[in-house]
Amino acid sequence: MKFWSSINKGLTPYIPGEQPQDKKYIKLNTNENPYPPSPRVLEAIKSETSADVRLYPDPNAIQLKETLAEYYKTSADCVFVGNGSDEVLAFCFPAFFDPTDTVSFPEITYSFYPIYADLFRISYKTIPMEKDFSFKPGNFPDGMKGILLANPNAPTGIAIGLEAIEDLLQRLPDTLVIVDEAYVDFGAQSAISLVDRYDNLLVIHTFSKSRSMAGLRVGYAIGNSSLIEGLNRVMNSFYSYTLDRIAQKAAIAAIQDWEYTRRICDKVIKTRESVREELTSMGFRVLPSSTNFLFICHEDYAGRELFLELKKGGILVRHFQQPGIENWLRVSIGTDDEMGFFIEKLKTLVV
Amino acid sequence: MKFWSSINKGLTPYIPGEQPQDKKYIKLNTNENPYPPSPRVLEAIKSETSADVRLYPDPNAIQLKETLAEYYKTSADCVFVGNGSDEVLAFCFPAFFDPTDTVSFPEITYSFYPIYADLFRISYKTIPMEKDFSFKPGNFPDGMKGILLANPNAPTGIAIGLEAIEDLLQRLPDTLVIVDEAYVDFGAQSAISLVDRYDNLLVIHTFSKSRSMAGLRVGYAIGNSSLIEGLNRVMNSFYSYTLDRIAQKAAIAAIQDWEYTRRICDKVIKTRESVREELTSMGFRVLPSSTNFLFICHEDYAGRELFLELKKGGILVRHFQQPGIENWLRVSIGTDDEMGFFIEKLKTLVV
Numbered sequence: 001m002k003f004w005s006s007i008n009k010g011l012t013p014y015i016p017g018e019q020p021q022d023k024k025y026i027k028l029n030t031n032e033n034p035y036p037p038s039p040r041v042l043e044a045i046k047s048e049t050s051a052d053v054r055l056y057p058d059p060n061a062i063q064l065k066e067t068l069a070e071y072y073k074t075s076a077d078c079v080f081v082g083n084g085s086d087e088v089l090a091f092c093f094p095a096f097f098d099p100t101d102t103v104s105f106p107e108i109t110y111s112f113y114p115i116y117a118d119l120f121r122i123s124y125k126t127i128p129m130e131k132d133f134s135f136k137p138g139n140f141p142d143g144m145k146g147i148l149l150a151n152p153n154a155p156t157g158i159a160i161g162l163e164a165i166e167d168l169l170q171r172l173p174d175t176l177v178i179v180d181e182a183y184v185d186f187g188a189q190s191a192i193s194l195v196d197r198y199d200n201l202l203v204i205h206t207f208s209k210s211r212s213m214a215g216l217r218v219g220y221a222i223g224n225s226s227l228i229e230g231l232n233r234v235m236n237s238f239y240s241y242t243l244d245r246i247a248q249k250a251a252i253a254a255i256q257d258w259e260y261t262r263r264i265c266d267k268v269i270k271t272r273e274s275v276r277e278e279l280t281s282m283g284f285r286v287l288p289s290s291t292n293f294l295f296i297c298h299e300d301y302a303g304r305e306l307f308l309e310l311k312k313g314g315i316l317v318r319h320f321q322q323p324g325i326e327n328w329l330r331v332s333i334g335t336d337d338e339m340g341f342f343i344e345k346l347k348t349l350v351v
Numbered sequence: 352m353k354f355w356s357s358i359n360k361g362l363t364p365y366i367p368g369e370q371p372q373d374k375k376y377i378k379l380n381t382n383e384n385p386y387p388p389s390p391r392v393l394e395a396i397k398s399e400t401s402a403d404v405r406l407y408p409d410p411n412a413i414q415l416k417e418t419l420a421e422y423y424k425t426s427a428d429c430v431f432v433g434n435g436s437d438e439v440l441a442f443c444f445p446a447f448f449d450p451t452d453t454v455s456f457p458e459i460t461y462s463f464y465p466i467y468a469d470l471f472r473i474s475y476k477t478i479p480m481e482k483d484f485s486f487k488p489g490n491f492p493d494g495m496k497g498i499l500l501a502n503p504n505a506p507t508g509i510a511i512g513l514e515a516i517e518d519l520l521q522r523l524p525d526t527l528v529i530v531d532e533a534y535v536d537f538g539a540q541s542a543i544s545l546v547d548r549y550d551n552l553l554v555i556h557t558f559s560k561s562r563s564m565a566g567l568r569v570g571y572a573i574g575n576s577s578l579i580e581g582l583n584r585v586m587n588s589f590y591s592y593t594l595d596r597i598a599q600k601a602a603i604a605a606i607q608d609w610e611y612t613r614r615i616c617d618k619v620i621k622t623r624e625s626v627r628e629e630l631t632s633m634g635f636r637v638l639p640s641s642t643n644f645l646f647i648c649h650e651d652y653a654g655r656e657l658f659l660e661l662k663k664g665g666i667l668v669r670h671f672q673q674p675g676i677e678n679w680l681r682v683s684i685g686t687d688d689e690m691g692f693f694i695e696k697l698k699t700l701v702v
Contacts, residue, residue, distance in 0.1 A: 002550065003497075003527045004581045005449045013587030016410045027406070036402030045404075045597070049396045051387030053601075054563035055378070059367045083434055086590035094470060098356045112590075119445060119588040146354075176354045199353065212405035215596035230355045236364030237470040239437035239463075245566035246396070246597055250404075 007121065014115050017318055026341060028332040029316040031154075031183075031293050033212040035267065035335075037250070038260040041213065044253035048246050057245040059236075064243070067252045068220055072192055077225040080232065081251075083242045085182055085206035085219030086112060088231070092146075092202070093120040095234040096176050096227075101145035106135045108156060108325060110180065113148045129324075133287055133295075134158050137168040144172070150180040152188045155320065155330040157289030159188035169198040176227075178202045185210035185265045186272075187290035192222050199224050209292055210265050211254045218243065218251040268292050272333045278343050282350055293332045295325075301350055303327040313345045358472065365466050368669055377692060379683040380667040382505075382534075382644050384563040386618065386686075388601075389611040392564065395604035399597045408596040410587075415594070418603045419571055423543055428576040431583065432602075434593045436533055436557035436570030437463060439582070443497075443553070444471040446585040447527050447578075452496035457486045459507060459676060461531065464499045480675075484638055484646075485509055488519040491526075498523070501531040503539045506671065506681040508640030510539035520549040527578075529553045536561035536616045537623075538641035543573050550575050560643055561616050562605040569594065569602040619643050623684045629694050633701055644683045646676075652701055654678040664696045 001009065017030035036042075065076040072079075082088040089112065097103055099121040105113045107126040117124040127139050133156045140147055147168070152159040169177055177200055179191045184205070192203045202223035208214035221231060235242060243251075254261065272289060279286050279296055287295045297303060307319035307329055318330040333339065352360065368381035387393075416427040423430075433439040440463065448454055450472040456464045458477040468475040478490050484507045491498055498519070503510040520528055528551055530542045535556070543554045553574035559565035572582060586593060594602075605612065623640060630637050630647055638646045648654060658670035658680060669681040684690065 001577060001581070003447050003578060004584075005445060005447055005452075007449060008446050008581055008584055011584050011588045013584045014591055015587070016407070016591040019407060019409050019411075021409070021413070030407055032407060033405050035405065037404050041404065042400055045400045046397065049393055049400070053388050053392065053396075053566040054384050054386065056367070056370060056381055056383060056559070056565040057568075058370050058372070062372070084590060084592055086592070090589045094356060095359050096354050096356055098358060101356075115588045119585070208407070214407040214592075215404040217408075217592055217595045226352060227354060230352070230359055233355075233359055233362050233364050234470070236366070237362045237466045238441045239435060240365055240367040241435055241437070241565075241568055244568045244595070244598060247595060 007119070011118060012115065014112050018316060020316070025314055025316045026334060026338050027316050028334055028338070028342060029318045030214070031209060031291070031332045032214050033209060033264060033268065033292065034333070034338060035212055035264040037212040038254055038257040040253040040257045041250045044249045045246050048249040053245065057241055057243060057248055059240040061243050061248050064248045064251050067255050071255050071258070072222055074195070074222065078195065078222060078228055080221040080228045081243055082219050082235070084208065084217040085180065085204050087242060088204050088219045088221050089180065090116055091231050091234045091238070092178055093117065093122060095230045097122045097145050102143070103146040103148060104140055104144045105148040106153065108133065108322070109148070110150050110154050111320070111322070135160065137164050140168060140172065142172065144175050146176040146178060147172070148178050148180065150182065151191070152183045152186070152290040154183065154291065155293070155295050155318070155325070156287050157291040157293055157295050158287055159290035162189045162191060162194070165191050166194060169194065169201055173200055176200050176202065178204060180204045182206045182209055183291035185261065186269055186292045195222050195224065199226070202227050207251055207254055210261050212264065213250060213254060216247045216250050218247050268333050271336055271339055275333065275339045275343065282346065293330050295328055295330050297328040298350055303329050306349060309349050310345060315342055315345055358470070362469060363466065365463050369667060371667070376665055376667045377685060377689050378667050379685055379689070379693060380669045382560060382683045383565050384560060384615060384619065384643065385684070385689065386563055386615040388563040389605055389608040391604040391608045392601045395600040396597050399600040404596065408592055408594060408599055410591040412594050412599050415599045415603050418606050422606050422609070423573055425546065425573065429546065429573060429579055431572040431579045432594055433570050433586070435559065435568040436531065436555050438593060439555050439570045439572050440529070440531065441467055442582050442585045442589070443529055444468065444473060446581045448473045448496050454497040454499060455491055455495045456499040457504065459484065459673070460499070461501050461505050462671070462673070486511065488515050491519060491523065493523065495523070495526050497527040497529060499529050499531065501533065502542070503534045503641040505534065505642065506644070506646050506669070506676070507638050508642040508644055508646050509638055510641035513540045513542060513545070516542050517545060520545065520552055524551055527551050527553065529555060531555045533557045533560055534642035536612065537620055537643045546573050546575065550577070553578050558602055558605055561612050563615065564601060564605060567598045567601050569598050619684050622687055622690055626684065626690045626694065633697065644681050646679055646681050648679040649701055654680050657700060660700050661696060666693055666696055
């Protein structure tokens with residue numbers, strides 16, 4: 001640790017969900033899509049696999065931005081792209097917040113938000129959830145430089161309606177509201193429709209979930225051009241070629257095959273709802289989910305133990321040690337077969 | 352700019368070399384390798400193009416780290432990998448330096464170093480070059496938290512011998528010396544051989560130059576395990592999946608075909624030396640290069656004008672506005688044909 005910075009010594013880094021290499025698990029622990037990406041994505045990768053790999057990618061990713069802009073009926077200078085939505089979120093911190101600022105987010109949400117804040121020495125204030133794990137944006141206080149709001153929220157899976165977000169944007173015009181919509185395609189309303197009207201709104205999406213491209217690392221943000229320029233300035237002070245040639249082309253193909261994305265998301269939603277019913281009938285408390293996962297707990301069985309037993313049985317789910325949710329499990333929605341296997345296994349544990 | 356942080360307002364972001372989309376140029380402006388990557392790299396990409404793109408990559412990139420460790424006869428916990436060496440360099444700043452620290456680098460070097468320092472609010476002290484653009488590491492002062500040393504240097508192309516670097520490591524045991532060896536395979540000695548003996552040495556490499564993989568964004572660092580752990584902590588506080596599945600597999604294939612890399616580097620070196628002779632005979636001052644580019648100037652012709660005339664003629668080279676080198680051009684080494692075309696064009700401008 002001799003050469004570590006003092007900030008580094010104080011960090012509590014994120015722990016990604018297990019990616020064990022020892023044996024084949026049913027992976028319900030990192031919210032990957034159980035279905036492959038669009039065949040057009042795989043074709044795009046193949047056609048980009050050429051000697052041109054020797055050349056830098058377009059640092060402005062202009063084709064990808066224009067494809068996204070066309071889809072969302074906005075202009076390319078209102079689109080930022082990055083190496084996964086995590087990178088886009090990380091860039092937001094130095095782009096918009098100073099160490100003298102305070103940002104706010106719900107008490108139970110994506111666990112990376114406080115880590116970004118710590119890395120960039122920005123204070124944060126967490127806002128408690130309601131008893132049912134829902135969250136009222138009306139509880140965010142005045143005077144924050146920024147708000148981070150995952151909608152639907154993770155790991156709860158609960159979505160907030162668009163009116164509540166619009167109320168927030170109107171009530172706090174000097175607060176930048178960053179809406180992280182990683183899971184939006186599984187049942188929530190996107191705030192992208194509000195971007196034209198609110199200069200304090202930035203919406204962040206990923207290709208990792210609904211578009212089955214977690215392995216390729218692409219995310220994007222939609223906001224007014226001043227916010228996007230702010231992100232570009234930070235990116236070009238960090239490194240300029242965040243998105244490789246293949247990821248750019250694959251992402252373009254994914255956007256162009258929206259119909260496919262819609263179809264696989266609908267399949268996931270259908271599976272989710274039937275698994276939800278089954279779990280409820282087994283005595284689990286299951287939060288209402290607008291995502292590709294379910295957040296569940298059983299009053300008679302400890303979350304940690306169920307997690308370990310499932311792992312022994314070849315099924316990986318996610319368990320968080322965080323106080324308040326230590327008895328809960330986050331279960332990604334797999335194929336019908338995978339979920340059938342999960343339910344069968346669970347039935348041997350929860351009798 | 353309403354929502355920009357104060358640090359963002361003060362940034363002077365990096366400007367990447369042009370990647371014009373309007374017409375086909377002979378691109379001698381971003382130091383790309385003129386030869387394609389190893390056929391094994393392209394095969395690796397194709398075999399990784401599958402439904403598994405839906406799955407997150409291994410965040411620890413353990414196969415890639417083990418391949419690199421085997422090649423360098425070290426252990427995987429002495430290897431860090433990132434999305435291009437720029438990302439690895441960027442992570443070094445929060446990992447090892449605090450805003451109260453000062454770092455140092457040569458006055459003329461990779462222009463991203465002062466930008467990283469500004470982004471992370473770290474002071475820096477630049478050290479003048481000799482009259483011939485060489486640099487004496489003996490001129491670095493005591494008391495710096497870190498030193499950034501590109502070897503060979505960019506944009507000069509000049510390399511420093513390993514003894515001078517070892518002297519520096521011995522003289523300043525409390526200073527972290529980061530040796531950026533992006534161009535080392537074109538004729539310099541790597542300091543990786545010193546990593547075992549000096550805990551204050553971190554060596555950074557890229558796959559973008561000698562391995563013809565600029566389009567795929569892979570870089571790495573070799574250092575003692577405490578330095579690598581420091582980098583991992585910062586990475587996992589920024590985002591955990593920096594390297595996509597395809598880039599990881601492609602990089603493994605590139606390392607395994609070192610013989611191919613050596614062969615294309617030797618071709619570049621041969622071309623470089625013949626272009627150097629030609630330019631010298633045309634009255635150009637040409638710095639001794641251990642890289643895949645030449646840094647040249649002509650006392651009768653302004654660098655900016657030559658740059659613009661070459662561009663009109665369909666040839667892109669790099670011109671920097673930085674005081675002290677504003678009359679110089681950095682010319683990447685292309686194929687023999689491309690360089691023949693460049694020389695012919697130059698002969699019409701320099702009479």
